[in-house]
Amino acid sequence: MGQGQQERVTTSLAGAVAEEIGASLAPVDAELERRYPGDPGTRQPVHTVYVPGDAFTADTLRDWGDRALAALDEHAPDAAAFAAALGLDETLADDVYARVRAKLEREPVEDLRVDFEDGYGSRPDAEEDEAAARAARLIAAAYADGTAAPYMGIRMKCMEAAVRDRGIRTLDIFLTGLLEAGALPDGLVLTLPKVTYAEQVTAMARLLDAFEKTRGLEPGRIGFEIQIETSQSILATDGTATVARMIQAAEGRATGLHYGTFDYSACLGVSAAHQASDHPAADHAKAVMQVAAAGTGVRVCDGSTNVLPVGPTEKVHDAWRLHYGLTRRALARAYYQGWDMHPGHLPTRYAAVFAFYREGFERAAARLARYVDRAGGDVMDEPATAKALAGYLLRGLDCGALDPAEVARQTGLTRADLEGFASPRRGDLTATAR
Template identity: 55%
Template sequence: MPPTLSASIDDRLAGTDRLLATAYPGDDGSRQPVHTVYVPGDTVTHDLPAVWGVAALAAANSAGGVEALAIAVGIPFDLAATIAPLVERKLEREPVEDLRIDFEDGYGDRGDDAEDADVVRAAGQVAAALEAGTAPPYLGIRFKSFEAATRGRGIRTLDLFVTALVEHGDLPDGLALTMPKVSTLAQVEAMAEVAAELERVHGLPDGRLRFEVQVETPQVVLGADGVAPVARIAHAASGRVSGLHFGTYDYTAALGIAAPHQSLAHPSADHAKAVMQLAVAGTGIRLSDGSSNVLPIGDRADEAWRLHARLVRRSLEHGFPQGWDLHPAQLPTRFLATYAYYRDGWAEASARLRHVHDRTAGAVLDEPATVRALAGFVLRGVRCGAITVEEVATGTGLDASALAALANPRRMTS
């Protein structure tokens, strides 16, 4: 092959090389929470995670305890016995992984004076939680949408919240900003401008303020031009988009689906989420499923717990490692279903990872992409508490850094 041809091909594919390196960098290897707890903006307190954890354990105890609840929602006896103490420990130590203080639908329109006061108060509660060490790993706000009727209020709330946090000290590492009801790429670009201006005003590093986009309008899945705006959003805003979160009820309602049939499991919801997955594959943008509004309280608690556990498991199996929770009584089934999912796959994943460097051992010869998926699966299980670091060392021979390197090799070598 003449050297000139090779050089010519390199020149021809330089654009492709740049695209793959910049637009598809892969996951950054950081932790992704398994859920987002969502509370109205005027109800947040600095000790909310602990309060929810106590309420979650009380709810489980009303069903006979965490292990009894696990069995009641369909988890096999042996597995229930294994994960019950892990879930109990989780609810005691870290019941909330991600907290979203809501100033959109869950808060409503209470007038500017009331919302201004509640935003500043919420920022103060966040600062108090950070100082006391009671804050969850991830937290932030959902502000009102950039639709015409609420745009000004949404920007004002975002400005007040960030400003108040900066006045209290450094922004939390796990700060999350959620942009709801996105319909067009232009709205996301406008949000990026707002974020850049807030960084300029407060002397923050460029790119410090990233945000999640809620996919809850049909227009963002299929635009008027026949193109999927969500795919363009994934490559817009100078890398500021950190996640796509599905909005179950706004989306299904917008399609005319009757309230009793609005669900994470509706075929229309699955279609939207499949488009979301295609849009962000390889970009490093995280995916989150939505919520179930059937709460496990009152006479229908048992039915609601079974539904919630089933939906959590379904989301995980469909490639959505995160979802939204609306009530403390949903936390036991969130973690039971999540832990059961990772424990179910642990034996096979550990065996296959153990043979990664020994191609003559084991019954399956895994491709590098499958090894990454296996390592990523185990790493997520470790980070949420379903699998212990000691188990990983014993079962795979890998320590935490080696596991992370297998899960995200591009990040570790870049």
Template identity: 55%
Template sequence: MRLDPGIHAELDARLAAVDTHLSTRYPGDRHGRQPVHTVYVPADRFHQNLVSEWGGLARAALETAPALPYPEHLHARVTAKLAAEPIEDLRIDFEDGYGIRADDEEDAAAEAAATALSAAERSTPFVGLRIKSMEAHTRRRSLRTLDVFLDRWFAGAAELPVNFVITLPKVSDPAQVAAFAAVCGRLDAAYGIALRFEIQIETPTAILGADGTATVARMITAADGRCTGLHYGTYDYSAACGIGAAYQSMEHPAADHAKAVMQVAAAGTGVRLSDGSTNVLPVGTDDRIAEAWALHARLVRRSLERGFYQGWDLHPAQLPTRFAATYAFFRDGAAAARDRLTAYLDRRDTGILDEPATARALAGFLLRGLRCGALDDDELGGFTEDRLAGL
């Protein structure tokens, strides 16, 4: 061997900064469950019985409307989900869904939201607020709403709900993210909490900056570890790109480009992705409901196939297709994933040369299917949740 043994220490010193950057900026996927959707409810329509109300309306839609565009065997699983946990992630909306109101009216709404959420007869695994943006004309109102909500919350409760998150909309520049992260630091100190937030990607400048860089990647850095997710805003982004209203969609090429950049920026960072929504609601005649359900189910499946495991729902009648499409996706692929993972671990030749990264993806697929309720323990061929998480 002719290589000087001292080369190791030399390389360690030379690459120390890179090693630190990679370990902190790219820690890998975040552990734990990811919700399959986020339900947005305008703040003035939120009340303490909302979760049960939405569950009842979703079950009624499933029972009285045309059949779901999925096999009948999923019906019982979806019905059970709608009864047990109709909403996985709830966002009380003070932005577009709520609009611009007088200050005293929004103050009252923020206090009422905190009171109703603390008194809610059913909790959701994930919950939070969407405040107004950090743009000049709304930032004061945005921060006031958050402060009023927190003040009322801690007047009657000791802790924020688990997985509480703020959604920051219409972010255009990393400086807005850094500024909001600094505000979160002030609120942390004031209330004894640790706030985290999601970034909504609704403007072209959030994807491509004037200097030619991928702005969204810089936003994750600017969040200083507080960013938990990137959420795509279908209609604001499409409109900002000049796309006509009739063609604005989650599957427009402009949407696919934006989401591909988001996906690359978030990869390995622990920041999760969420697709947007469709505004075609399943209401009206049976034919219109059937068409809207077919569209929603197809778009949910399309997002899942592209690695976006979460999306937005805006109406109770969208919940049946959200869960049916999600369950069908994981159930359709479960047997192959389970068999390939077993073969990989057993070092069996199946004609498919899987590598460690693929094995991790197979385990992740099964784990997501189990955690969202699409799969049961006895369908995993002996794999437990702990073992899959370990893989």
């Protein structure tokens, strides 16, 4: 058959066959849409900072930024010193150092949780009542005057019998206080710790449902994170992955799974000297979390290091290298968020994040541009890879590692274009290419 001649197309199956198959799979289609809606397409913070309820003040965010800048001034006063301390590529040193300082001045904390659990402990009821009310007032004021972090909220006590009523009351006081001050902020985040059974997650969902009905809020308005810090949250007694059931038990309200390094390690009997986010037990738990959350719209978050960058410069540099290395390790494993326990961790958090996106930027942008233009190259990318490349660039933009102008220049794409590639509709990863 010569070129240009139309191909003869024939089929054997009646149209009714496809219709019958479609009808039989309709419930599966609906289940996929419900259980696996995909990434929400919103910004994910690079970290979460926990501050005890009694220590949180109107100045906490700025204080953390100022203390982080002071640590840089004392222990790494220029880009060369910072690069030498971390083992940072010299070609990235000036840019990363400048961006870290700018970030600490502009937005030192991306996600803050006022802690009423381990970091706060057991206090008289009147004292915790007052602290919860104060947290609501200060957070509402911060959002009102533009000084808030992008995400803010509280970690309440868990759903275990001994502290359940106290946790519920603190949550009620906090949410009520926010509403009395005006409205629930868009960046509101709540954290439910020490979950062992899916029923505890269901209880939290029902608690929030009751609050929404009482206050006339839109159903499902309030979401929450689930902390994974017990062995029972990973593996149930029947051998199934409990964390997968927890996501469904949240009834669409789960926003994240946060790994608790030290509680989980202790639960497994790991000695204190070896409790770390890169321990094999931690890697197993986080791999299970990652698979359970994939495609559900629930994001995963790594734990923290308790090695603080304090003391003489040599000791600070040792702690910085540890934190930088753990953060880079997590990023490579697609854990784009982690906990930070001290202002001195902020310089290395942002250095690791910025270096991760800066060093891979040009190659990622070029690959995505070739994919869009169908230009080929030395790597044959598929739609799923284009999705990952766009997500990488968007995360870099959100945290300040990348600038909109340079991304547009290198890819020829707008942010809306990137979002289209990063969050395609289910079953349609073939986003339009030129």
